[in-house]
Amino acid sequence: MSTYDVAVIGGGIVGAAVARLLGGTSLSVALLEARDDVGDGTSKANTAILHTGFDAKPGTLESRLVARGYDLLGRYAEATGIPVERTGALLVAWTREQLDALPGLRDKAGRNGYTACEIVDAAEVYRRVPDLGPGALGGLTVPGESIICTWTTNLALATDAVNRGVRLLRGHRVTEVRTGPDATRLVTTAGEVSARWVVNAAGLGADALDALFGHDRFTVTPRRGELLVFDKLARPLAPCIVLPVPSSAGKGVLISPTIYGNVMVGPTAEDLTDRSATGTSEAGLEFLREKGATLMPRLMKEEVTATYAGLRASIGHDDYLVELAADQRYLLIGGIRSTGLTAGMAIAEHVGELLAGHLDLTPRAALPEPPRMPNLGEAFPRPYQDAAAIAADPEYGRIVCFCERVTKGEIRDALASVVPPAGLDGLRRRTRAMNGRCQGFYCGARVRDIFEGAAE
Template sequence: MNPPPTYDVAVIGGGIVGAAIARLLGGTSLSTVLIEGRDDVGDGTSKANTAILHTGFDATPGTLESELVARGYRLLGDYAAATGIPVERTGALLVAWDDEQLAALPGLRAKAEKNGYRECELVGADEVYRRVPDLGEGALGGLTVPGESIICTWTTNLALATDAVTRGVTLLRGHRLSAVRETGSLTLLSFENGAEVGARWVVNAAGLGADTIDKLYGYDRFTVTPRRGELLVFDKLARPMVPLIVLPVPSKVGKGVLVSPTIYGNVMLGPTAEDLRDRTATGTSAEGFAFLRSKGEALMPALLQEEVTASYAGLRAAIDRNDYLIDLDVHRRYLLVGGIRSTGLTAGMAIAEHVAELLKEVLDLSARPDLPPPPRMPNLGEAFTRPYQDAAAIEADPAYGQIVCFCERVTRGEIRDALASPIPPVDVDGLRRRTRAMNGRCQGFYCGAEVCALLENGVA
């Protein structure tokens, strides 16, 4: 048997955090492999979050999370501009619905300032309704967070992973880790599909599975509790009702239910927060729907008159501590990046930098010359020009004028591009995340068969 392929560093987990770390390592002269257990990158926690680029105004001051979210906000904002990841700077408004919440707002502003965020303003009920006229009755006041933004989480993950691949990182999808064997200077990783990979250093960025892998190393220092969040996505025709992110005043169980525009031009209501044991329980529930509908009825009754386009359930990786757990074991050449909960989308690139700070003591991380430019990602953002609206693009390539998915206005050209991209989709869901095809109000009534045929047979 041939010896397994061997790399300087293996990064386990192709979510946003793992992809950001792999991208950074890809910029050095080290050889790196990015390993994803599922069939696609960004197919776990990174695909089903609230897709908000956070300022970190409400983090716990002094934590690593607070520091990395604030830094990641700037890093990802810049990276988005460079790669075409769509970002809408909508701002957010925390709305107080009772006296207790109203009384909490000044404290939240003070907390934001401790986190280094100074833009928050207290506003009265009049101003709340001026900004969001369709809000339900009973708002008493609010706190603005002008920097909170919406972003495409799918494109973020793909941009980072694509960047890693074009920098020379090897990507392995469908490789679920089953065993870890430490042999002298090399760690041997075995996968459920029978493959093996050798690595000098291993980075565990496995999200929901990070504690399981940590246990393969014999550690017992944290437990990931999957926290299910169900979301309802409303029709694009509801979008004008929600000009910015409407946040509840946070409580102990999480940030509560929010109403937010999505980068794709819809409106999102959610998430629920339900702690589970089953790490694969991404189903939706009747209770979740009922809860969201009752919350939505109070928050914005007019919204509930609109059609629901989609429902999602995502699992967030909650851990039994209140901060990220990033720890380097030099002797075993193993680095854990654990407990990166829903803020990981924003913090990912800063986490990668933090990881590099730790690793540079033991590895040469100096930048390689002649790095390829970052990828230019296809725009999935509703607020920016898409191919179907681009006369010049259609004239140059008529496939951009051939709309296949009518609801989301996805063209044959975009589907062709996704299939030919460095990390092509392997199934319909992967194609949805790369193009928006079939994500719209008809959910495939018109285009489902056509899209599946293109995926199966390719675009001629």
């Protein structure tokens, strides 16, 4: 068994970003993922917003890394083709208390280094979002908030890591840790992996893994967030992200356009004990329908395309928890909540700074170019619209998934990609196939055939 210089545990956004960074050095790196695909835990089910960090707690690590990550990921998205729509956000105040809170939020944004927020009156709120329900009293603009494809982000980082020489080990759930004088042996569900250094980016499982290293510093509480995704025909109703103002009445839910051209309402926030409880709940769905009906009554006349539930890793602590245990050659990245999508690359950079005193992180010469990812964004050209692409390869004109207009060429490409899908859900995240309004009524059987390589 060879020994890697570093083993990164967790193939979510943070783990993939760290592996990509370390993969750019002369270190040998393994990226271990417990599940059979990258980005299959908390990273797949967030609200997919590229955050400015305007509402972070000033002075925290999170505040700094979200602001930095916003720039890093924004640039990386341009280089790799991760779709981003600069929609901006609007916090809407529905009560006097919320209206009174707006100046404080604007000032807090300033303390986070974000100074573009403006307070607007009710008329301006309705000018920006005409279909909002009655009763809005005013709002705060956050022009920099944007929507992004979280799936492509995770895949781009993982693909980049693999292209840089990182060994991606899926289906490797760490069950035991044996720390030795020079190397740590990680016993996994698919054999042992040995590494000099270990980075814990295990998301929902970070506390359990941390305990295997003998620590007892935090507990991850899985917080379930449920979402309703509305039909694309509803997209004009949500020209920007509509955020709630935090108040004594609770956190409220947001209405957001999605990068795939839908509209999303959510998330709920429910603390659970079961870390695999990714089912939706009757109460959650009912709550979102009620909220949605108040926030935007017209939206409720549109069809619901999908309901999702995802788990966020809450640690009951107001900041990220990134700590180095040099004696154990071990680094913990814990408490990365939904802002981790934005902050991931900055977290990796921060991890690099912490490790620099212990490992040689000099970038290698002649690194491969960042990967060019297939575009899943509705606002940007897709193969079915591209006459030249279809002329060159007719498979880009063969639409398999009608609702999302996914072509056989794109499915073929995903199956042959650097990090291919392990199942149909992975294929959905790489192509959008079966994610549309019919949920497989038309294409489900055929997509399954193509995935399994059946002759057509």
